[in-house]
Amino acid sequence: MVSQWRARSVPSVRRYVTAAMRYRWVILGILAVVWGAGLAGAYHEYTTTYESQATIWVLRPSPELSNTNPEDPGTPVIQTVASQQAELLSQLLRSDSFVREVVDQTSQRSALRSAPNEMAFLAGIRKRFDVETLGTNMLRVSYTTSDPRTPVEMVNAALTVRTERVLQARATSTAAVGTLYRREFETAQAQALDAARELDAFKTSHTGTLAPADESHLAQLQLAVDFAQSRLNELRGRADRAAVAAAVLEMSGLEFEVVDEPREQGTPSGGGRAAAILALVSLAAGSLLAGLLVFAGTVLADHVAGPLDVGRLAPARLFATVPRVAIPGSGSERDLRTALARIAFDDAEASRTV
């Protein structure tokens, strides 16, 4: 079984090896260009890129502080963990207004104002940010560029603008919730007044001993008043709790705390990951191109790679092989032919007719 496999696989493998040998200079050229460019780019990236990063601790707020009422529209803003916060920051970075606001808080604001294409400038800033989740409660924000000072400014500005945006959104949300509760409270209050008014009117019109039917009606009116009062109390409590929870979260900063502040780097090393990716991509691209060339050279220029490969021409069979003959000082087919012709024809002192 093994020898059968060998008999079949050796010729096919040899075809590729032969093609690789035939195109070896082209392959070496491709590898030299692609690998060389990639490695040079990676080296340049590594030696000229600075990076600053901030590590952030994220905590899910206590259930008492987060309103679990499904009707509460403020829930998505308050309930966050690391991945949610990372996603939130990434989404904010996708918007031009956020990036513009970040740049406005750094030394790059003059460059932004003088940029001929503001969108392209913002896009260039955006792609230098990286937000990654380190775990369930930790995330990292980093910025890379070619000077050591800008990354620190950018990361700090991004965190500041993000906080402002979240607080603004929370305030808007809280105001909306408050308005909602106020409207519901006003409605419930009107209903409670109506119920009390009906109860008073019934008591005024029915003095003395009441018939069983009137007693039942009186009990229903009293129950409606109690229910309306209870509803009023509940709405008042919910509105107070929503306002207090938002205020407490805003003051404590519990859910988003920067544990490692961004620092300015003295030596360039921020491009380590980008350089590694660049080097890997160039190595893979070079290998892929070389592989494609060998494959194309094998498939498109299909030929007999060796004696065992003659089997592909069945029913034709191999009668013999003529080895490559090395002629001292040359070795080409033409030289072999010349040497043979000299032996056969020139050795005859004079060709003569039989």
Next chain:
Amino acid sequence: MTAALTHSFDGIASRIDASGARSVGFTSTLAGEGTSTIALGTALALAELRQEKVLLVDANWIRPSLTSDAHQDSALGLADHLARRTDLSKAIRSLGRSHLEFLPIGDRDAARPTLRGLATFLTTDVARFPTVLIDLPPVLTGEMYVLPWASLLDHLFVVLREAATPLPLVRQALGKIGLGAPEIILNRSAAAAPELTRSLIAAQTAGFR
């Protein structure tokens, strides 16, 4: 050096000798495969092996390079004989030190190879030669000059150049020749012939199990 060069063709010569073949032709798929070189080398090796007369015939109507090598471009040859312009004995050249004799192409415009003419040539005209080797043009470019020989020769070898001759063209050429089991000579093989033969036999044996 002479011995070393001719020994490169000992493998082919000994197999032809073992097969008992008298008339052998060499053709190829395309030009430049080394057909004439192999025909010449095999003729030298066979002459030495059999120690009897070997006639090498240049029947390459397209590019008669053996005739050029022998400096016989304007000499009478096979075409003149087929056209009945000359007697064969006047066209065949004896090559001094070996048992090898050579028949150049002659005037190619004088005649074309026909089945009848070639049959007479092989069975009667060169009957005194125990071994006749024919150098033929490539099949794909000179089909009309090859096919008449195919049914008359004891062996017709198709020369391939290792790692060079395109397989689709080889298949096309083999289809044109139309022999049941065409025989291949692999030229400029990278591996040594005896080792290849052993590995080929081993692979075939394993395949039959």
